Amino acid sequence: MPHLHVEYSENLRELDVDRLLLRLNHVLVCSGQFADELDIKSRAVALASFRVGTALQERAFAHIKLAILSGRSPEVKRQLSASLLEVLKEEIPGTPGVDIQLCVEVLDIDRDSYSKTHLPA
Amino acid sequence: MPHLHVEYSENLRELDVDRLLLRLNHVLVCSGQFADELDIKSRAVALASFRVGTALQERAFAHIKLAILSGRSPEVKRQLSASLLEVLKEEIPGTPGVDIQLCVEVLDIDRDSYSKTHLPA
Amino acid sequence: MPHLHVEYSENLRELDVDRLLLRLNHVLVCSGQFADELDIKSRAVALASFRVGTALQERAFAHIKLAILSGRSPEVKRQLSASLLEVLKEEIPGTPGVDIQLCVEVLDIDRDSYSKTHLPA
Numbered sequence: 001m002p003h004l005h006v007e008y009s010e011n012l013r014e015l016d017v018d019r020l021l022l023r024l025n026h027v028l029v030c031s032g033q034f035a036d037e038l039d040i041k042s043r044a045v046a047l048a049s050f051r052v053g054t055a056l057q058e059r060a061f062a063h064i065k066l067a068i069l070s071g072r073s074p075e076v077k078r079q080l081s082a083s084l085l086e087v088l089k090e091e092i093p094g095t096p097g098v099d100i101q102l103c104v105e106v107l108d109i110d111r112d113s114y115s116k117t118h119l120p121a
Numbered sequence: 122m123p124h125l126h127v128e129y130s131e132n133l134r135e136l137d138v139d140r141l142l143l144r145l146n147h148v149l150v151c152s153g154q155f156a157d158e159l160d161i162k163s164r165a166v167a168l169a170s171f172r173v174g175t176a177l178q179e180r181a182f183a184h185i186k187l188a189i190l191s192g193r194s195p196e197v198k199r200q201l202s203a204s205l206l207e208v209l210k211e212e213i214p215g216t217p218g219v220d221i222q223l224c225v226e227v228l229d230i231d232r233d234s235y236s237k238t239h240l241p242a
Numbered sequence: 243m244p245h246l247h248v249e250y251s252e253n254l255r256e257l258d259v260d261r262l263l264l265r266l267n268h269v270l271v272c273s274g275q276f277a278d279e280l281d282i283k284s285r286a287v288a289l290a291s292f293r294v295g296t297a298l299q300e301r302a303f304a305h306i307k308l309a310i311l312s313g314r315s316p317e318v319k320r321q322l323s324a325s326l327l328e329v330l331k332e333e334i335p336g337t338p339g340v341d342i343q344l345c346v347e348v349l350d351i352d353r354d355s356y357s358k359t360h361l362p363a
Contacts, residue, residue, distance in 0.1 A: 018293070038341070050142070051146055104236040106235075121301065226352070
């Protein structure tokens with residue numbers, strides 16, 4: 001906890017995924033919501049098969065899901081969501097000829113049934 | 122919003138993924154539940170590593186997750202789920218020698234912490 | 243139902259994914275919570291793009307999500323989570339030089355809008 005997922009349509013060819021993940025993790029560290037930077041586990045997946053709507057125009061999207069242990073306030077979730085979206089906007093600029101949507105969703109992880117083990121190096 | 126995910130075991134070799142996604146998006150547009158066709162963001166991922174149950178028989182599955190902003194009625198969710206399953210059944214016919222399961226799940230996105238930006242072409 | 247997802251960072255090079263999935267499915271069958279072994283649908287995805295925290299140390303993780311139809315007790319969910327984590331720990335031993343985190347999360351599937359079709363072989 002937290003777990004962060006980025007999905008992006010693979011026509012976002014200019015995206016520097018490693019830099020994006022590092023910047024997103026820095027935002028989460030700086031939020032002060034998580035005890036240890038080590039806890040932040042992020043991944044990104046490029047989508048080869050995708051379809052936005054039904055029109056023929058070239059379209060793209062990136063979607064972040066942030067899953068955190070249940071119990072945080074709506075206000076904290078809104079702030080986390082907005083901060084992550086800011087990074088997405090900076091890393092994925094508008095592109096002529098491509099309609100782009102950027103989204104962030106925050107989910108609760110059921111705290112009661114979450115199990116974890118740490119195997120230090 | 123909405124976000125649609127298709128996962129399918131890669132032994133469904135005949136599946137036309139692009140056609141499937143387009144048909145699923147048409148169903149969502151036609152449901153009248155979503156304001157703009159542009160809002161529908163769908164993706165499909167083929168699963169190279171999968172296991173159905175514990176027996177040795179060849180098995181396959183496809184699973185749709187439809188994530189929509191919270192607040193829709195159980196009846197609307199049931200109808201969306203049933204409509205998507207109909208498309209899956211048409212696009213993935215029964216195959217001799219392969220046991221196939223097709224499933225549709227509807228999830229709520231927390232409306233309060235959902236963030237989005239649109240960068241038009 | 244149930245659906246099990248394993249995500250793992252691809253620097254866990256020694257992981258035998260097929261054996262892991264089979265063992266996880268056996269644990270679920272043996273839990274007595276699911277009527278038919280055929281119902282258990284598991285998949286694993288290797289993550290090529292991932293980032294744990296912000297430090298430079300080599301790190302890895304594996305994360306299981308078990309999605310089950312809503313209605314099971316917290317105690318049953320805790321037991322399922324703990325049993326799956328035991329398998330992860332056995333299949334992913336500690337590795338000198340790599341900091342590893344193993345996690346298990348249990349999610350509810352909305353029973354009311356879940357649709358399913360079975361096409362027997």
